[in-house]
Amino acid sequence: MRCPFCGHIEDKVVDSRESREGDSIRRRRECLSCARRFTSYERVEELPLVIIKKDGRREPFDRQKLMKGLLLACQKRPVSLARLEELVTDVQARLMERPDREIRSRELGEWVMDELKGLDQVAYVRFASVYRDFKDLPDFVKALEGLMHKEAAAGRPGASEPPRPQAQALFPGEAAEPPAPKPRRK
Numbered sequence: 001m002r003c004p005f006c007g008h009i010e011d012k013v014v015d016s017r018e019s020r021e022g023d024s025i026r027r028r029r030e031c032l033s034c035a036r037r038f039t040s041y042e043r044v045e046e047l048p049l050v051i052i053k054k055d056g057r058r059e060p061f062d063r064q065k066l067m068k069g070l071l072l073a074c075q076k077r078p079v080s081l082a083r084l085e086e087l088v089t090d091v092q093a094r095l096m097e098r099p100d101r102e103i104r105s106r107e108l109g110e111w112v113m114d115e116l117k118g119l120d121q122v123a124y125v126r127f128a129s130v131y132r133d134f135k136d137l138p139d140f141v142k143a144l145e146g147l148m149h150k151e152a153a154a155g156r157p158g159a160s161e162p163p164r165p166q167a168q169a170l171f172p173g174e175a176a177e178p179p180a181p182k183p184r185r186k
């Protein structure tokens with residue numbers, strides 16, 4: 001690195017330590033020409049991940065927002081927080097692999113639904129019902145029917161209405177702040 005004092009480009013690192021948050025590395029360097037010391041910081045390149053919303057607006061991917069939507073969908077369900085964190089991390093990693101680092105909110109929703117499907121059917125249906133146009137409608141209906149058998153025993157025989165939680169703010173600006181969906185059991 002170019003010495004800020006004399007402009008020489010050779011130096012040696014005399015100390016190197018990670019920041020407490022682990023997001024950067026600070027190095028003390030000593031110029032090989034003038035022997036003066038200076039500091040450099042190294043950090044992971046942070047390019048934003050971008051969500052393209054229905055109206056075409058772009059917003060940065062917000063991990064916390066997605067987590068919040070998942071927590072609502074999984075309320076009172078036997079899904080651990082750690083498992084949800086893992087799910088979000090997987091989705092985020094997949095998004096990072098896309099060359100443009102952008103995704104339509106609907107497509108992201110589908111990724112999440114795919115993951116939820118194998119995790120908890122109720123959470124899956126709650127999450128899925130937020131989306132109006134389902135890509136895999138047959139799967140969705142099947143999931144609903146399965147739920148109906150297990151859960152609609154609570155005094156609504158032959159219930160044909162899918163459980164409809166209030167619209168949830170799954171992604172930035174997607175919907176207004178919701179009340180939490182009512183758990184279906186007890």
Ligand SMILES: [Zn+2]
Nearest residue numbers: 003006031034
């Ligand atoms: Zn120097």
